Amino acid sequence: MDALRIRGGRRLTGTLRVDGSKNAALPALAAALLADGPVTLRGVPMLEDTINMTRLLSELGCTVDVDGATVTIETTDPSRIHAPYDIVRTMRASICTLGPLLAARGEARVAMPGGCAIGDRPVDLHLRGLQALGATVTLESGDMVVRADKLRGTTVFMGGPFGSTVLGTANVLCAAVRAEGETIIESAACEPEVAFVAKMLRAMGADISGEGTPRIHVRGVDSLSGIDMEIMPDRIVAGTLAVAAAITNGDVTLERFPADHLVAALDRLSEAGVHVQRSDESEPADACTVTISTDRRLKPILFTTQPHPGFPTDLQAQVMSLLCLADGNSIVTEKIYPDRFLHVPELTRMGATLIRQGPTVVVQGVDELIGAPVMASDLRGSAALVLAGLAARGETLIRRIYHLDRGYLGLERQLASLGAAIERFDGGPT
Ligand code: EPU
DSSP, X not given: OEEEEEEOOOOOXXXXXXXXXXXXXXXHHHHGGGOSXXXXXXXXXXXXXXXXXXXXXXXXXXXXXXXXXXXXXXXXXTTOOEEOHHXXXXXXXXXXXXXXXXXXXXXXXXXXXOOOTTXXXXXXXXXXXXXXXXXXXXXXXXXXXXXXXXXXXXXXXXXXXXXXXXXXXXXXXXXXXXXXXXXXXXXXXXXXXXXXXXXXXHXXXXXXXXXXXXXEEEEOOSOXXXXXXEOOBOHHHHHHHHHHHHHTTOEEEEEEEOGGGOHHHHXXXXXXXXXXXXXXXXXXXXXXXXXXXXXXXXXXXXXXXXXXXXXOGGGHHHHHHHHTTXXXXXXXXXXXXXXXXXXXXXXXXXXXXEEEETTEEEEEOOSOOBOOEEEOOSHHHHHHHHHHHHHSBSEEXXXXXXXXHTTOSSHHHHHHHTTOEEEEEEOOOO
């Protein structure tokens, strides 16, 4: 099993370009099921989840052509409607096919996803939204089966106890574009990845407005056509690279940086003493060039993860690593997944002082982190360990980095190109 060896203490310098977004690519690939012609998506990060999604689309009667980072999908057998458990259990985002299949084929059978390392991840809001549009929902042999002869537009409320649901909003949106009449999605997720899917659907011929706000209007259309589109840059990869620059006291330029999608995170980083300087104000704020540098000693901060445009849960772990080296006590509260703290005991093994009480962690800044053997247990927690390793004195060995590979395309190659001493090796069976 692959592992990473990092010798910490090197200052990162140089330039990188931010890859396409995994969390935009996954629902966008699934939305291709709605098109009557070929859909070409460019800049798709070919990670385990996106590769699994292309496999699932083949299972679902599509021809899928992959050429580097360009994926072209075309439906050839619309009778296929089953996303089986052996694919769903390896890729939770299989659930993105529910709305598109229902709208395009009148029926979807998607295995109910199981548990997840970062906590409970129910799907009740997805199902309730599709039911509101007129679908019947049953559970058969562990599969969610949704059926509708005809979907009808209505008002759908997507809010839940932890805010709105990102993929649930994408599912309802994909169903509503083919429903008869008008749908209003209230308390819609405002995440940029949902807005991206809305833009893609509009390019395919859908009538949508209000994406990126909590109220999305959709007027159903009879058919959607193929398109050719570039996937937006990955705001979480961008944020992770920014923290890599900051934690090594580096000076790094990031191209295609989605500053506009990271407003809350950049506000907190700036409060801590990280400078993110745009070099050309004429570039679009969702794909601009920035240079990251840092004050010598970071200040402690307070942050709480929230739905967009709040601080993203997917950057909580990485920023916690940075705060381990701030000059004082920081407070981190997780409001989306209250148990998303698998990185806490591992950072503690590296000399961090972290006190967890329920969904809150007090981070007592220390003068240095010390390299240690640690274990990755989830995607963003793994990235946090890599970042800590970059700053730590001595050697850090991170095992089970298949978690990291789910969301970062060759992160160690990118960091090495900035001067990090990091290498992948075969860490044996565990
Ligand atoms: N929730 C419900 N009921 C539902 C759906 C969600 O109660 O039916 C709860 C969840 O348990 C959670 C909150 O609502 O507490 C938000 O979950 P959401 O549905 O928004 O998450 P998701 O759509 O399944 C996407 C990303 C996650 C990211 C979250 C939140 C993808 C493929 N995944 O998941 O990304 O953390 O939104 O922003 O887009 C990651 O990339 O590391 C990752 C986990």
